[in-house]
Amino acid sequence: MNLQRLYIFLIALVIFTSCEDIIEIDLNTANPKVVIEGDISNISSAQTIRVSRTVAFTATINSEPIDNASVQVRDQSGRNYVFSYVGNGNYQNNNFMPTANNTYNLTVAIDDELFEASSRMYDYVDIDSIGLVEENLFGTDYYFINLKFTDPINQANYYKYNLSVNGKPFQFSTVFNDKFNDGLNVTHQITNANNDLALGDSVIIRRQIIDQNVYKYWSDLQSINPGSAAPANPKSNISNGALGYFSVSSAKEFGLTIFGL
Amino acid sequence: MTKYFLVAYFFLISAATYSQEKIILSGFVKDAGSGESLIGALIQQEGTNNATSSNSYGFFSLTLTNPNAKVSFSFIGYETQVQDLKLTKNSRITVELKAKSNEIDEVVITGNQKNGNVTSPQMGRVNFTMEEIANVPVVFGEKDILKTIQLLPGVASGGEGTSNFYVRGGGSDQNLILLDEATVYNAAHLLGFFSTFNSDAIKDVTLYKGGIPAQYGGRISSVLDISMLDGNNKEFGVEGGLGLIASRLKVEGPIVKDKSSFMLSGRRTYADLFLKLSNDEKVNSSKLYFYDLNAKANYKFNDRNTLYVSGYFGKDDLSYSDLFSFDWGNATATARWNHIVNDKLFSNTSLIYSDFSYNVNVNSDDTDFTIASKIRNFNFKEDFAYYATPVSTFRFGLNVLHQKISPASIDSGDDSNVNSISVDSRQGLEAAAYISHDWKPLPRLGVIYGLRLTNFSVLGPGTFYQFDQDGEVRDQNNYGSEIVKNYLYLEPRLSLSYQISDQSSVKTSFNRIVQNLHQLTNTTSSLPTDQYVVSSENIKPQIADQVAIGYFRNFANNTYEFSMEAYYKSMHNQIDFRNGADLQANAYLEGELLYGIGRSYGLEWYFKKQRGRLTGWLSYTLAKSERQFDQINEGEWFNARQDRTHDISLVGIYDLSKKWTLGATFVYNTGNAVTFPSGKYVVDGRTTYYYTERNGYRMPDYHRLDLSATYDRKLKNKKFSSSWTFGVYNAYFRKNAYIIDFRESEDNPNVTEAYKVALFGIIPSVTWNFRF
Known part of the structure; x- marks a missing residue:
């Protein structure tokens, strides 16, 4: 549905002799910013929230853990879940099973700074089938995982997919809304971020039903491409200028192996 | 009025x-x-x-x-x-x-005509005929007026190989591009590598970048006024060319000798023919081409009345198998009646239509839908020129323009897994009247002063929304076929020149221009799918005020022309987007927009050699262009993307012999202002970039040399003549950065690297042109 991405993809057709080089760019280093990554779901009752800081572009780590934060989530009936530090910026609570149709509030305190966010958990939307498709585009085989389901009518639904390939950590894949297909039989076509699923790969897909603000965050992030006129930080649902997001979702995981078709 | x-x-x-x-x-x-x-x-x-x-x-x-x-x-x-x-x-x-x-x-x-640049009060204007640019080398060997004007001072290229351009720091949608008076909405073919103007069909090109006369209005940065050839009214002629990318054919001749003539010119690319060679069924049934058709005819009824009819039609077609197709194109039609009222009063009446549309078809297993979008206008113009005395000419007229935008709507099949969505169309009526007086009160003093009155009416029917600070809908109103909102503006124009000597003059100018059509572009290159909007209750008309001063000096009997111009332009009601704006089939589109101001200023030097074996020019622009939006960059001024501190073009054409002509172009400019990250972090296992300042960084400097050689083969006493043009684009293989992006290193995902993509290496070209 994203025409611009399709169009940019088609540019590849007319590039005759394009070439790619690694270059050195002198980038400024901004003051470190707090990053909060809170992805809570009902897949298990063990939940992790990561708190870190941004690092210089040239750093050989991709973030700097914060170990002195106080992290809590409160549900709408007032029940409080305290997260305790387990290392590498991760805070854990092993006895927190969220339930749908609840709003959860996050507070993270670091020194004397306070960051807050809230997220609503919605009912899970079951899928009808999951399958594999192989498409040959300009001579290369690409594999996609197709999830078919019926979108609940007359309500805005937002879907997020993360993928783990061959036992590696889950990575963001894509988000969808139902702006163009509310209430219809919908197929979501999923691949990993690098679009390089190969024969024999063992894949776990995590499908999450997210709220609008979380969708907005990921939609902003996935719309940044080299053709963007002005890339910017995605709009976070966390207060006080923190980067990252806080999401509580209904989720399910599916495993499959890429096989020849 | x-x-x-x-x-x-x-x-x-x-x-x-x-x-x-x-x-x-x-x-x-x-x-x-x-x-x-x-x-x-x-x-x-x-x-x-x-x-x-x-x-x-x-x-x-x-x-x-x-x-x-x-x-x-x-x-x-x-x-x-x-x-x-x-x-x-x-x-x-x-x-x-x-x-x-x-x-x-x-x-x-030698004659006075050679120093028109010195004597005329008009400044900020460049005019050329197709012969003058015939030997300027260009990419793929297709001569192209939009790429040639990018070599002029104050005009910046929109990017590698593109026909997009920016004038004096303005946006690419702020240029009024006219083909026989008809507005051309999208002047680019094939991702911008070609312009829609087939040079075979063009007679004359005039670019105004400042001191814009009162007869023009509607775009705040420049006017590019292109006239098509009328067609030979004495004898039949055929002209054409075969190139690597495209072929051209033109036929012209008299319908009634000396009274009436026609011109018909076509061009088509054949890159898609190579796709046919592919073994892949999906690839060899794909399409990738464009074509253009220009047609013009005129009839001279008598000494006082002549009728001209002209039109343009062009289309790009891109498709992948039968799964996906995408086509877009412009169409224009102009009917003009020249009437000499008396020996001093000349009138022209024009009826003009033009449109731009695109269509997308997607047809796969269970997804089938069509997206269609169109913008079109009807335009009536009545222009008079009254030659009162040799030192005084009046121009005045009326212009009524009706514009309708039908934004992208989705039409899907019955069992498609996409819903149909339709978005209200928008209409606007722009009525303008102008008067302008070109006057030489003293032999050395010239002045053109004028006034344009523009009234823009936002027309119903439709649902119009009001938005709050965050872009959320606050209120909505339904209108029938009535006026929703009126904007009335007075646009003063002034150009003044004082001739110091036969060979030198100083000039100054001021213009205010109002723009009611806006193109929403959130990518670095403008795309055919960019949405157009007209001014509304939320979107205020863009306004630019520009002042300029200049010194003009010719040398050696007008063999050399030199000019220096300085300008300052302030722009109001400029448009940008909220982060992650949704511009597709969005009824609340206007809630995604942000409004701010802009300013640009600069110095332009132009040195041109008009005659002799070696001709050409050197142009240098030193400039700044900035924008300020309360919600962007914490309200601080930031560089516009097209802000380029230095921009140099050197063009040389050398007549080596009667048969060989050599051409060379060298360009150098500061890289575009871009937004790069100032830090990084990780979310969901993915390295993510932290951005601070909008457009706070620069792309690397851009430079490039192009060469051409033309061999003219004229046979004595034969009507048939032909020529070969050989070209090399990017002769010293500069890898200019087209895109700079960032990624995790393959060796260590914690290490991040920057890489650039260069679009073109060395591109040779050869074209064979003929005429008989």
Whole structure:
């Protein structure tokens, strides 16, 4: 549905002799910013929230853990879940099973700074089938995982997919809304971020039903491409200028192996 | 307002009838070989400063101070003709000038026409004919006016190989591009690598980047006024070319000799023919091409009435198997009636239509839908030129433009897994009236002053929304077929020149221009799918005020032209987007927009060698262009993307022999302002970039050398002639960065690297042109 991405993809057709080089760019280093990554779901009752800081572009780590934060989530009936530090910026609570149709509030305190966010958990939307498709585009085989389901009518639904390939950590894949297909039989076509699923790969897909603000965050992030006129930080649902997001979702995981078709 | 114009009109007509003591010479200046009217030819009473120039239909009117005057007619590249006239009454003549034979050691005829750049009060204007740019090398060997104007001072290229351009720091949607008076909405083919203007069909190009005269309005940064050829009214001719990318064919000739002629010109690319070679069924049934058709015909009823009809149609077609197709294109049609009311009053009435549309078809297993979008306008123009005295010309007229935008709507099949969505169309009516006076109160002092009154009416029917600070809908109103909102603006225009000597002058100008059509682009290159919007309750008209001063100096009998101009432009109601704005089929689109201001200023140097074996120019622009939006960059001023501190172009054309002509172009410019990250972090296992300042970084400097060589093969006493043009684009293989992006290193995902993509290596080209 994203025409611009399709169009940019088609540019590849007319590039005759394009070439790619690694270059050195002198980038400024901004003051470190707090990053909060809170992805809570009902897949298990063990939940992790990561708190870190941004690092210089040239750093050989991709973030700097914060170990002195106080992290809590409160549900709408007032029940409080305290997260305790387990290392590498991760805070854990092993006895927190969220339930749908609840709003959860996050507070993270670091020194004397306070960051807050809230997220609503919605009912899970079951899928009808999951399958594999192989498409040959300009001579290369690409594999996609197709999830078919019926979108609940007359309500805005937002879907997020993360993928783990061959036992590696889950990575963001894509988000969808139902702006163009509310209430219809919908197929979501999923691949990993690098679009390089190969024969024999063992894949776990995590499908999450997210709220609008979380969708907005990921939609902003996935719309940044080299053709963007002005890339910017995605709009976070966390207060006080923190980067990252806080999401509580209904989720399910599916495993499959890429096989020849 | 119309009342005043009628009064002015009758005043001028009566003034015309009372000033009969002096003899008025009027008529047309044409090419002797083809009968094409010559635009901007100089008509001068010998031994005096009494002179005028022909208008865009070749018409002139000159009041003689002496009935036994000698009058000279001259035009660059043509032999000057002097007529010894003994007139007893007002007379109308048609003068046919002969093109100079193309000999390199000819004696150059000097005349006043060569210093028009010094004597005219007009500044910020560049005019050229297709012959002048024929030998400027360009990518793929296709001569292209939009790429040639990018080599002028104050005009910046929109990017590698693209026909997009920016004038004096303005946006690419702030250029009014006219083809025979019809607005061309999208002047790019094939991702911008080609412009929609087939140079075979073009006669004359004029670019105004400042001091824009009152007869133009609607875009705040520039006017590019392109005229199509009328067609040879003396004999039939065929002209064409075969290139690596495209082929062209033009046919022209008389319908009724000396009275009526036609011109028909077509061009098509054949990159898609290579796709046919593929073994892959999906690839060899894919399409990737564009074509253009230009057509024009005219009929001269009598000395006083001529009718012109012209049109353009072009389309790009891109498809992948039968799964996906995407086509887009412009169409224009212009009907014009030239009427000579009397020896001093010339009128032109135009009826104009133009549109731009695109269509997307997706047709896979269970997804089938069509997206269609269109913008179109009907335009009525009535223009008068009144040649009151040799030192005073009035221009006035009316213009009524109705524009309708049908934004992208989705139409899907019954069992498609996509819903149909339709978004309200929007309509606007722009009515404008102008008057402009071109006056030389003193021999050394020239002035063009004018006023344009523009009223823009936002028209229903439709649902219009109001938004709060965060872009959420606050209120909505349904309107029927009525006026929703009116915007009335007065646009003063002024150009002033003082001639220091025959060879030098100083000039200054001011213009205010209002723009009611806006293109929403959130990518670095403008795409055919970019949404257009008209001014509304939320979107205020864009306004630009520009002041400029300049010094103009010619040397060595006008062989060399030099000019220096400084400008300052302030822009209001500029448009940008909220982060992650949703611009697709969005009824609440206006809630995604942000409004701010802009300013740009700069210095432009232009040094041109007009004649001799070596011709060409050097242009240098030192400039700044900035924007300020309360919600962007914490409200601080930031560089516009097209802000380029230095921009240099060097063009040289050398006549090596009677057969060989060499051309070279060198360009250098500071890289675009871009947003790069100032840090990184990780979310969901993915390295993510932290951005701080908008457009706070620069792309690397851009430079490139292009070369061309043309071999002209003329056979004696044969009508058939042909030429070969060989070109090399990017001759020293500079890998200019087209895109800079960032990624995790393959060796260590914690390490991040920057990489650049260069679009073109060395691109050779060869084109064979013929004519008979």
